[in-house]
Amino acid sequence: MNAAIRTRARPVTDAERRRRRVITPEGVALDFTVASRASRAGAVIIDLILIGLAMLISTLLLLLLLFGALQVPENLLERGEGPAARAFQFFAVLWIVAMFLFRNAYFLFFELRPRGATPGKRLAGIRIAARNGGQLTAEAVIARNLTRDIELFLPALFFAQASATGSDMGEAGFAALVWLVVILAIPIANRDHLRAGDIVAGSWVVETPRTRLATVLATGTAAHSGRSEVTGAQFRFGEAELGVYGEYELQVLERVLRDDRAENLAAVTETICRKIGWEPGRGDERAFLEAFYTQLRARLEKGMRFGKRKADKFAEIASESPREGGGLRR
Amino acid sequence: MNALARWFGKTPEPVLAVEQAALRSDRFRLEREADWKRLEAIVTRMEKGRLSRVSDEDILALPVLYRTVASSLSVARETSLDAATLAYLESLAQRAWFLVYGPRAGLWGWFRRFLGGEWSRAVRSIGFDIAVALAVMIAGAVVGWLLVAGDPEWYGALIPEGLADVRRPGADAETLRGTLYGSDGEDGMSLFAAALFSNNAQVAILAFALGFAFAIPSLLLLVHNMAGLGAMLWLFDQAGLLPDFVAWLSVHGTTELFAILLAGAAGIHVGRAIAFPGEAAVLDAAAAAGRRAAQVMVGVVLMLIVAAILEGFFRQLILDPVARVALGSFMLVFWLGYFIAWRRGRSGLA
Numbered sequence: 116m117n118a119a120i121r122t123r124a125r126p127v128t129d130a131e132r133r134r135r136r137v138i139t140p141e142g143v144a145l146d147f148t149v150a151s152r153a154s155r156a157g158a159v160i161i162d163l164i165l166i167g168l169a170m171l172i173s174t175l176l177l178l179l180l181l182f183g184a185l186q187v188p189e190n191l192l193e194r195g196e197g198p199a200a201r202a203f204q205f206f207a208v209l210w211i212v213a214m215f216l217f218r219n220a221y222f223l224f225f226e227l228r229p230r231g232a233t234p235g236k237r238l239a240g241i242r243i244a245a246r247n248g249g250q251l252t253a254e255a256v257i258a259r260n261l262t263r264d265i266e267l268f269l270p271a272l273f274f275a276q277a278s279a280t281g282s283d284m285g286e287a288g289f290a291a292l293v294w295l296v297v298i299l300a301i302p303i304a305n306r307d308h309l310r311a312g313d314i315v316a317g318s319w320v321v322e323t324p325r326t327r328l329a330t331v332l333a334t335g336t337a338a339h340s341g342r343s344e345v346t347g348a349q350f351r352f353g354e355a356e357l358g359v360y361g362e363y364e365l366q367v368l369e370r371v372l373r374d375d376r377a378e379n380l381a382a383v384t385e386t387i388c389r390k391i392g393w394e395p396g397r398g399d400e401r402a403f404l405e406a407f408y409t410q411l412r413a414r415l416e417k418g419m420r421f422g423k424r425k426a427d428k429f430a431e432i433a434s435e436s437p438r439e440g441g442g443l444r445r
Numbered sequence: 446m447n448a449l450a451r452w453f454g455k456t457p458e459p460v461l462a463v464e465q466a467a468l469r470s471d472r473f474r475l476e477r478e479a480d481w482k483r484l485e486a487i488v489t490r491m492e493k494g495r496l497s498r499v500s501d502e503d504i505l506a507l508p509v510l511y512r513t514v515a516s517s518l519s520v521a522r523e524t525s526l527d528a529a530t531l532a533y534l535e536s537l538a539q540r541a542w543f544l545v546y547g548p549r550a551g552l553w554g555w556f557r558r559f560l561g562g563e564w565s566r567a568v569r570s571i572g573f574d575i576a577v578a579l580a581v582m583i584a585g586a587v588v589g590w591l592l593v594a595g596d597p598e599w600y601g602a603l604i605p606e607g608l609a610d611v612r613r614p615g616a617d618a619e620t621l622r623g624t625l626y627g628s629d630g631e632d633g634m635s636l637f638a639a640a641l642f643s644n645n646a647q648v649a650i651l652a653f654a655l656g657f658a659f660a661i662p663s664l665l666l667l668v669h670n671m672a673g674l675g676a677m678l679w680l681f682d683q684a685g686l687l688p689d690f691v692a693w694l695s696v697h698g699t700t701e702l703f704a705i706l707l708a709g710a711a712g713i714h715v716g717r718a719i720a721f722p723g724e725a726a727v728l729d730a731a732a733a734a735g736r737r738a739a740q741v742m743v744g745v746v747l748m749l750i751v752a753a754i755l756e757g758f759f760r761q762l763i764l765d766p767v768a769r770v771a772l773g774s775f776m777l778v779f780w781l782g783y784f785i786a787w788r789r790g791r792s793g794l795a
Contacts (some may be wrong), residue, residue, distance in 0.1 A: 143515040211639040227548045250546045253555040258739035265654040311657050317732025324536030329529035366528040
């Protein structure tokens, strides 16, 4: 990456900083965006709430079944004999197994499905993937979720116990606290926001891409011949006029055209005209912009085919692709 | 209209002919769009997890279309400046990649392969760590015995109050015998077994997860647990009940202690990979070790289920010490045979 260009160009956005290029086994380069810490925290909070709700509801259901449907008298609970006591035992076993599964199998079950995301992660728009671009194995999912035990449930248990027994934790308690702080600090301390489980499993959490295919932008007569059908004006731009802008400005123009809001079109038309020294005409700004967009893109794409790229209006023509680098260090 | 079509999951059909595009890169896009759309439809269906609704034809087409889109993407990156199309291709290639390289075969298929050789192979591959864990466990038990033998006060420190119950120094032989052969509440067995399993499994998972800190907490946990066992061994030896105690313990102990051994070894394996990654990068070494150890851990949970059933039911039903030892030894031989002699999976994968 060319630092001299970047210093005067636009600032790097947060999403760009979180982008990582991974080479898959077939040699395809894919740009992943590492999930932000906030979205991961949000996802885990949603999941914990869901687990808590599931535990609560299943407990209530079992109690309801036990005392409601089966009519087990309450005084039989203390070491009773006969069918009622056996029913109680059966329900207790069911409850213990269910709690164990909620605690340990919830994350496993959802992350092993094709979406690779728990409900919380789905809502946050993130999912898990293998860090090296290869297969995400079941073992990796298991490893990252067993480690969750010391990251999530152990602290919870620890603090619950501390608050229940009072504050006589002493040195052992202090050591445990330090340990927990270290574990919780891991995702904050590394670049890819890996938690301990991700390190052990070789996984990471990335944003789930979801982009629809937009329509082809420039198809009208303005794009083809540069003539406006409304005013009949002819737009043809020369090398000097098109050479003012680079790829970044082209993409801004693309967004403006896709949004298609009259006041933006007018404002951008005026800016461009001022820059290239044209008199801004009135009446058909869209045709002007479409023509400019098409001709600018044709010029830049032609440059690309010859290995010349221009990142933005500040850039000199660079012979190596200038948009490489920045956030893409992998 | 557009919104309505989107609502029903239909993408509006492109009405553009290739000739209508003014730019070369747009023509490139229009020529390939049909393939992209088809892949998107397959991917969307598969993401929903309803594999039965995806035809075999589509599943076979998935890797081919994935490569097509991947190559479209790399061509587009070098020739097109249409940001929207690039973003779409990036997104589609990633979504297809997630599926092509996602978890295979689902939970059940994985489980079958796991029992059919992957588990025993994983256990064999951490042999060194098992040896270390075994040494640590034996040392822990010896230390526990020696500590209590030197000063019975240690007993209270090693064994929690609730677990000790009547088994404390000074208890007479008859009371202790009662704990070994008494059938305290036969109808509580299933409940007892489930509670045991839940507790033991959580401790085993903890032993594994703590391996992350260079294995040291795993080792401490092993020593602590085994020191308690050593103290109990001493207690029953004092009462002249050592053989009976060992017989009582062996019913489930051979399985349970084996499982704890494996869990500790899995933790040590991960910790060792992080502390001494060797040639590989730390993160890669940790990941490789973590995956191997995870397989062992699933096995550990299974073994603890077996141990809980043995402990909850059979120990109360079988009172003869010889039969108890026989059952315990059988379980031990069974596990050893399974881990060492069962090598079917290897020939298939070599």
